[in-house]
Amino acid sequence: MKYEAVIGLEIHVQLNAATKLFCDCPNRPGDEPNRNTCPVCLWFPGAFPRLSREALEKAVLACLALNCTIQPVSAFDQKVYYYPDLPKGFQLSQHHKPLARNGWIDIAGENGEPRRLRIHHIHLEEDVAKLVHETEGRTPISLVDFNRAGTPLIEIVSEPDMRSPHEAMEYVKTLRGQLRYTGSAECSMEKGTMRVDANISLRQEGSSGFNTKVEVKNMNSIRNVGDAIAYEIRRQTECLEKGEPIVLHTRLWDPDKRATAPMRGKFSGPCIPDPSVASIVINEEWLNEIRGMLPEMPDRKAARFSGDYGLTPDEAAAMSLERDISDFFEAAAKSGAAPRKAANWIAVHLAPALRDRGAALAETPLSAERFAALLSLLEKEIINPQSAKEVLLQLLATDESPEKIVEKGGYGQVSDAVELDALIDRVIGEHPADVADYRKGNAKVLGFLMGIAMKASKGKANPKLLREILAKRLG
Amino acid sequence: MELFTHRETDPAAVSGRPGLPLSGRRVVIQPNMSRRGWPCNAGSRALENYTALEDAAIIPRLEKSGAHLAGNSRMSELGFGLSADTTVQALIEKEADIALMTDTMGEARVAAARAGIFGFKPSWGIVSRFGLIGLVPSMECYGVAAADPADISGVMQAISGKDDRDFSMPDGELPDFSQEGKTKTGSRRAGIVKEMLSLLTDKDRGLFRENLKMLGSAGVEVVEVTFPEFELLQTAHQVIAAAEASSSAGKYDGVRYGYRAPGAKNWNDMYLDSRGAAFGTLVKAFLFQGAYFQFENYAAFENACRVRRRLVRSMENLLSELDLLVSPTCRMVRKDAAPSDVRGAYEEFILTLPANLTGQPALQVPGDPAGDCVGLHLTAKRLDDSRLLALGRRLAASRGAK
Numbered sequence: 001m002k003y004e005a006v007i008g009l010e011i012h013v014q015l016n017a018a019t020k021l022f023c024d025c026p027n028r029p030g031d032e033p034n035r036n037t038c039p040v041c042l043w044f045p046g047a048f049p050r051l052s053r054e055a056l057e058k059a060v061l062a063c064l065a066l067n068c069t070i071q072p073v074s075a076f077d078q079k080v081y082y083y084p085d086l087p088k089g090f091q092l093s094q095h096h097k098p099l100a101r102n103g104w105i106d107i108a109g110e111n112g113e114p115r116r117l118r119i120h121h122i123h124l125e126e127d128v129a130k131l132v133h134e135t136e137g138r139t140p141i142s143l144v145d146f147n148r149a150g151t152p153l154i155e156i157v158s159e160p161d162m163r164s165p166h167e168a169m170e171y172v173k174t175l176r177g178q179l180r181y182t183g184s185a186e187c188s189m190e191k192g193t194m195r196v197d198a199n200i201s202l203r204q205e206g207s208s209g210f211n212t213k214v215e216v217k218n219m220n221s222i223r224n225v226g227d228a229i230a231y232e233i234r235r236q237t238e239c240l241e242k243g244e245p246i247v248l249h250t251r252l253w254d255p256d257k258r259a260t261a262p263m264r265g266k267f268s269g270p271c272i273p274d275p276s277v278a279s280i281v282i283n284e285e286w287l288n289e290i291r292g293m294l295p296e297m298p299d300r301k302a303a304r305f306s307g308d309y310g311l312t313p314d315e316a317a318a319m320s321l322e323r324d325i326s327d328f329f330e331a332a333a334k335s336g337a338a339p340r341k342a343a344n345w346i347a348v349h350l351a352p353a354l355r356d357r358g359a360a361l362a363e364t365p366l367s368a369e370r371f372a373a374l375l376s377l378l379e380k381e382i383i384n385p386q387s388a389k390e391v392l393l394q395l396l397a398t399d400e401s402p403e404k405i406v407e408k409g410g411y412g413q414v415s416d417a418v419e420l421d422a423l424i425d426r427v428i429g430e431h432p433a434d435v436a437d438y439r440k441g442n443a444k445v446l447g448f449l450m451g452i453a454m455k456a457s458k459g460k461a462n463p464k465l466l467r468e469i470l471a472k473r474l475g
Numbered sequence: 476m477e478l479f480t481h482r483e484t485d486p487a488a489v490s491g492r493p494g495l496p497l498s499g500r501r502v503v504i505q506p507n508m509s510r511r512g513w514p515c516n517a518g519s520r521a522l523e524n525y526t527a528l529e530d531a532a533i534i535p536r537l538e539k540s541g542a543h544l545a546g547n548s549r550m551s552e553l554g555f556g557l558s559a560d561t562t563v564q565a566l567i568e569k570e571a572d573i574a575l576m577t578d579t580m581g582e583a584r585v586a587a588a589r590a591g592i593f594g595f596k597p598s599w600g601i602v603s604r605f606g607l608i609g610l611v612p613s614m615e616c617y618g619v620a621a622a623d624p625a626d627i628s629g630v631m632q633a634i635s636g637k638d639d640r641d642f643s644m645p646d647g648e649l650p651d652f653s654q655e656g657k658t659k660t661g662s663r664r665a666g667i668v669k670e671m672l673s674l675l676t677d678k679d680r681g682l683f684r685e686n687l688k689m690l691g692s693a694g695v696e697v698v699e700v701t702f703p704e705f706e707l708l709q710t711a712h713q714v715i716a717a718a719e720a721s722s723s724a725g726k727y728d729g730v731r732y733g734y735r736a737p738g739a740k741n742w743n744d745m746y747l748d749s750r751g752a753a754f755g756t757l758v759k760a761f762l763f764q765g766a767y768f769q770f771e772n773y774a775a776f777e778n779a780c781r782v783r784r785r786l787v788r789s790m791e792n793l794l795s796e797l798d799l800l801v802s803p804t805c806r807m808v809r810k811d812a813a814p815s816d817v818r819g820a821y822e823e824f825i826l827t828l829p830a831n832l833t834g835q836p837a838l839q840v841p842g843d844p845a846g847d848c849v850g851l852h853l854t855a856k857r858l859d860d861s862r863l864l865a866l867g868r869r870l871a872a873s874r875g876a877k
Contacts, residue, residue, distance in 0.1 A: 089725020
């Protein structure tokens with residue numbers, strides 16, 4: 001029998017609002033434990049929750065970016081359960097009346113075909129505290145850090161539209177891109193500001209019913225999401241083939257063993273309308289204000305980049321994936337850089353350099369103008385590509401102009417034929433056997449000698465000229 | 476039994492500010508109304524040794540009106556019912572002039588009726604609950620008891636009004652108490668709910684008829700009306716209040732404050748031991764009921780919410796044809812309920828709890844003669860608080876004139 005996977009994702013995203021959802025404490029869970037707390041988020045008696053306007057704005061912005069319909073009235077419910085990470089015996093979440101419904105994300109499927117994956121709803125909720133279990137020492141103890149308690153989250157619940165690990169990964173990637181664009185969330189799975197839970201079930205291919213699902217948690221990268229789903233599909237397939245029933249339960253992904261294992265039975269309590277937190281009533285006027293804050297989204301931007309700057313679809317997609325990179329690309333192009341060259345240099349040299357440093361563009365002194373100036377030096381053959389790469393790295397560390405860096409570092413390209421002639425003389429003199437080899441017809445040797453000569457010029461030789469002279473002299 | 480669990484001793488605070496509406500008036504509050512630095516255990520071991528961190532919204536408002544906060548009374552656990560409550564007793568013993576009492580089922584009004592004074596429950600939501608350690612958010616409010624209805628108006632003028640720390644307050648205009656002394660009560664019609672009468676003994680009914688004469692002499696016409704679902708008011712109140720109480724009391728886990736049982740082996744035992752020892756029998760029974768509706772019978776809770784919405788409409792419809800509903804405030808004969816008998820505890824408030832469920836203002840007027848303790852209970856339209864108090868003053872004046 002052939003099986004088809006039915007996958008739905010529940011994604012928690014931490015909003016990057018300045019404060020917690022219901023109080024004015026800083027939304028900085030990583031600070032010294034229990035520093036960012038107050039009577040509201042510690043739920044002292046008599047305290048009152050007060051919804052943060054900024055958190056609501058960012059949540060609405062995120063919902064709009066995911067093509068959802070904002071509900072005119074939404075309200076908070078108490079998700080009741082007792083656990084030490086929950087200071088009041090319930091979590092404030094939106095169960096009965098979520099903030100937004102009916103969104104979608106477009107992705108490219110396994111074979112490049114367009115796929116529209118639907119979002120069932122998005123709701124606002126508060127995060128819980130962090131438990132630190134200290135098991136060493138005579139008595140094991142659990143410490144509670146309330147810095148995270150009450151920080152604002154949205155939960156994005158998809159329809160069970162995904163059919164493969166690839167689609168799930170693409171869904172997460174695209175969703176992350178859209179949300180980052182709005183500036184309302186960081187969405188880092190590694191840092192835990194985006195948490196993805198997957199619901200997976202199998203059914204006979206071609207059927208349309210839904211079977212018992214298994215929830216998988218604890219994936220800390222998009223790749224892990226794909227791997228965990230793939231593992232779970234294999235595991236469930238084996239179960240079905242052995243005739244074992246699938247039981248509704250939750251499993252944890254173990255990134256070291258690369259496998260899922262069942263976790264303790266989760267207790268799910270009731271959701272009761274909260275009598276104290278006011279309902280959220282959103283009027284069209286305010287909603288339009290938020291709509292106005294929505295930036296040009298990646299797919300639109302990619303289409304425009306293709307048209308305005310003559311980028312290929314791949315280049316346009318790469319340049320529009322991240323908002324800061326897209327702004328940088330466009331600013332560089334407007335400062336006179338050749339668009340395709342700029343796109344190429346951003347993708348091939350700049351992006352990896354940023355990754356190596358673990359830095360965002362805004363954290364470096366590099367401006368689009370200086371980047372364009374660098375490309376112009378390259379264009380005018382004042383420096384060669386190898387030197388340009390060196391200069392780019394320095395531009396990430398200082399705010400000197402590229403011209404100044406070239407001058408100081410002596411990166412200027414050597415295009416003086418006499419100078420290059422002398423250099424090649426030396427190379428030919430030092431490698432008689434290779435020269436003879438070439439002259440016997442081994443053309444490959446030219447490349448080797450080019451490398452030697454370029455190295456001898458400390459990387460500064462004009463490569464075109466160097467090759468010309470070398471070929472002539474060997475010829 | 477001591478009247479006060481805490482008394483103000485600072486001489487500056489004791490004198491209050493002169494020349495203001497409440498100057499010279501001593502106000503006793505309950506220990507679930509946060510007064511920075513005062514003990515604030517809400518009558519429960521769950522909040523053992525707890526001291527308020529901030530002032531409740533009403534505190535600076537009272538002080539700005541010149542009132543002097545006399546101290547904390549003794550209260551029933553988490554304000555549920557009246558057992559061991561000494562708040563009104565402080566007025567009888569002339570230790571205070573005005574009492575602020577949490578009113579969830581009718582506590583302030585019933586206590587006032589028994590003492591033969593005025594007791595008032597405002598429309599739900601017109602006083603900020605910031606700093607009130609409550610149990611049933613959708614029904615509870617600050618109730619006010621005083622011998623002189625003018626004092627009630629004075630307190631209401633001070634403490635009511637918008638507060639951006641309590642988002643559950645309604646939008647729109649709130650009652651204005653400042654002109655209340657001059658408010659004309661106008662010609663009024665009061666309805667007696669027929670179904671309510673069947674709850675009364677002959678003796679209760681006799682005393683009630685006597686008290687109704689006050690209304691007649693104040694020019695209020697009394698008619699009989701019907702409220703077929705009257706008995707559902709109590710059931711809906713009990714189901715919803717228990718569920719809300721269960722949630723509200725969820726925070727008393729011994730992790731951050733209050734009583735923590737020693738010696739537990741793990742967090743689960745710590746919860747069970749701490750909560751087991753923290754709550755008294757009645758509150759525990761009430762919380763169990765709430766947890767039952769939350770976890771085992773959510774459908775019944777949802778039903779109760781639906782019924783409540785219907786009862787709110789019925790009550791509003793009834794009051795749109797009348798100006799007031801009138802009943803006794805409580806009954807003469809009180810059965811002694813077992814400590815774990817929640818329904819028994821409710822019996823005492825059967826005539827006052829409708830206003831908590833459906834959100835109207837209600838006033839207990841002492842009977843005539845004042846020795847009787849069934850009182851007269853007037854329920855007015857939502858947000859018509861000011862006119863209700865004006866009528867109370869008129870009744871007080873006409874009685875004084877006799």
